[in-house]
Amino acid sequence: MSGSTLRYTVFALIGLGVGASGVREALAARTAGPPAADALISAAPSSGDADDLGQGITAMQAGIAALQQKIAADEAASTARAHMVVSVTERFVEHREKGEITRFNIAVGKGAAWISGRKTRFDTPVGRFEITGKEENPRWQPPSWHFDELATKNRAKITELRPDSAVALSDGRTLTVQGKDVGYLDTAGAFTPVPPGENLVMDGRVFVPPYGTNQRFYPGVLGTHRLLLRDGYAFHGTNNPNSIGTASSHGCMRLRNEDIAKLYPKVAVKTPVFIY
Amino acid sequence: MDASPSLSEPAVATSEPALWRWLAGAVGLLGCAVGGAGWWVGVAAPVYEAPALSAMTPEQKSVGEQRAVYRQLQQERNRLTVRAEAQAEVERHLRLDREAGKLWLAEDGFILRICEAMFGTAIPSDMPGMRDWLPGQQRSWPANGAHRLYGRVGNGVFPQPDLIGRLDVDPWPDGGALPGNLVGVLVLSDGTLIYSERRPPLLSFDARPGTILLSEADMNALVGGLTEGMKVYVW
Numbered sequence: 212m213s214g215s216t217l218r219y220t221v222f223a224l225i226g227l228g229v230g231a232s233g234v235r236e237a238l239a240a241r242t243a244g245p246p247a248a249d250a251l252i253s254a255a256p257s258s259g260d261a262d263d264l265g266q267g268i269t270a271m272q273a274g275i276a277a278l279q280q281k282i283a284a285d286e287a288a289s290t291a292r293a294h295m296v297v298s299v300t301e302r303f304v305e306h307r308e309k310g311e312i313t314r315f316n317i318a319v320g321k322g323a324a325w326i327s328g329r330k331t332r333f334d335t336p337v338g339r340f341e342i343t344g345k346e347e348n349p350r351w352q353p354p355s356w357h358f359d360e361l362a363t364k365n366r367a368k369i370t371e372l373r374p375d376s377a378v379a380l381s382d383g384r385t386l387t388v389q390g391k392d393v394g395y396l397d398t399a400g401a402f403t404p405v406p407p408g409e410n411l412v413m414d415g416r417v418f419v420p421p422y423g424t425n426q427r428f429y430p431g432v433l434g435t436h437r438l439l440l441r442d443g444y445a446f447h448g449t450n451n452p453n454s455i456g457t458a459s460s461h462g463c464m465r466l467r468n469e470d471i472a473k474l475y476p477k478v479a480v481k482t483p484v485f486i487y
Numbered sequence: 488m489d490a491s492p493s494l495s496e497p498a499v500a501t502s503e504p505a506l507w508r509w510l511a512g513a514v515g516l517l518g519c520a521v522g523g524a525g526w527w528v529g530v531a532a533p534v535y536e537a538p539a540l541s542a543m544t545p546e547q548k549s550v551g552e553q554r555a556v557y558r559q560l561q562q563e564r565n566r567l568t569v570r571a572e573a574q575a576e577v578e579r580h581l582r583l584d585r586e587a588g589k590l591w592l593a594e595d596g597f598i599l600r601i602c603e604a605m606f607g608t609a610i611p612s613d614m615p616g617m618r619d620w621l622p623g624q625q626r627s628w629p630a631n632g633a634h635r636l637y638g639r640v641g642n643g644v645f646p647q648p649d650l651i652g653r654l655d656v657d658p659w660p661d662g663g664a665l666p667g668n669l670v671g672v673l674v675l676s677d678g679t680l681i682y683s684e685r686r687p688p689l690l691s692f693d694a695r696p697g698t699i700l701l702s703e704a705d706m707n708a709l710v711g712g713l714t715e716g717m718k719v720y721v722w
Binding site for chain 1: 507511515518549550553554556557560561563564567568570571574575579592594595596597598599600704707708709710711712
């Protein structure tokens with residue numbers, strides 16, 4: 212065999228050797244793990260410093276794993292717990308439980324308003340609350356601001372009725388209280404109760420029915436259901452669905468009746484409510 | 488006359504079938520190709536997919552690498568520690584997750600809102616129009632009073648870009664109306680500003696250095712639920 216043939220043969224053998232080596236390494240890598248890690252293992256010194264660091268790393272990894280587990284468990288527990296979140300600015304309430312979120316649009320407090328010459332704020336409060344009670348077909352017992360608003364709107368004066376009140380009206384009738392009802396006594400002595408929910412505005416006056424009378428309650432205003440918070444605030448339905456999505460309430464969170472009906476059964480007393 | 492062997496050799500060589508050389512060359516090239524491919528598959532490519540250092544056992548690392556890994560793990564542990572503290576916080580608070588680019592409003596373990604937050608980075612001082620935003624500068628954009636904001640940054644209090652720990656929401660310095668296009672501003676106790684402004688969306692992609700930019704919707708939603716002194720957990 213000539214010299215050049217020998218050279219080519221050697222070249223071929225080297226090429227084959229390289230090829231075989233590459234294939235062997237590839238196969239080894241597939242069965243024995245990443246070569247980069249292997250290389251690092253062989254390069255790792257066995258000095259005390261390295262051992263200390265190694266132990267520190269192991270301890271750190273264990274600490275991290277424990278923290279990750281704790282955080283994951285805590286976050287999962289929070290996600291699973293039923294709670295409600297309200298965004299006042301975006302006017303929605305979300306019921307969240309076990310990762311499931313149900314959102315409803317609401318009406319919120321209207322903010323500043325002038326009543327009887329005084330600037331009054333009707334804001335939906337922010338903070339942490341909880342559901343303190345549940346009520347179906349709630350009746351609204353208007354606070355004093357309702358009558359103040361009526362008086363301002365009608366440029367009238369407020370007269371608070373007492374259980375023994377009898378006010379002679381300009382049309383000849385007498386506005387009076389009999390038992391649990393406020394009504395009109397006509398000239399023949401017949402008594403007709405005022406339909407509950409009707410505002411008593413007449414003769415330049417707003418009459419406020421006494422607490423405990425049927426006329427002091429306004430049916431339908433709060434819709435079909437109410438979820439009570441505290442300080443008189445609540446989630447409730449409405450007789451004015453067009454107001455949903457606006458800032459028009461006196462601080463309560465109004466929902467459409469069909470929405471509060473869906474929300475009502477999901478919510479238990481003591482459910483935390485976060486309003487921001 | 489005897490022919491000289493040296494003269495006869497070339498005759499033999501040239502007459503030797505070139506097939507040998509071609510064959511040897513081809514086998515060599517093939518071998519190299521197979522070898523190269525094997526080396527790539529077995530050695531080189533896995534390096535690109537090498538597992539994260541943190542996933543290796545201590546024995547797998549050199550001392551230098553182990554130190555780097557230790558620091559990295561320490562940082563991770565600190566982040567998780569702050570996150571765990573935040574998770575245990577009963578009062579309403581903010582959480583800033585720098586890596587995820589999120590700001591959370593949370594209370595008693597419940598996440599009330601998650602906001603996308605753009606963390607401002609340092610901008611080179613020679614970048615046109617950006618000089619006014621660097622620390623120490625009182626002049627600033629917008630020209631209608633926002634310097635009061637950035638004066639705070641300029642007075643030597645500059646946000647710590649690598650902070651892991653707890654801050655508080657400070658009172659708004661002037662207590663008055665917000666200047667310029669600003670929708671809302673929170674000042675944190677290290678001088679960091681969390682802000683939002685009314686601008687065309689495309690222009691809103693540059694959070695100012697040392698600040699955290701929120702969307703207008705998020706800021707509007709957040710401001711009502713925030714109070715001075717509220718804790719801010721940063722990791």
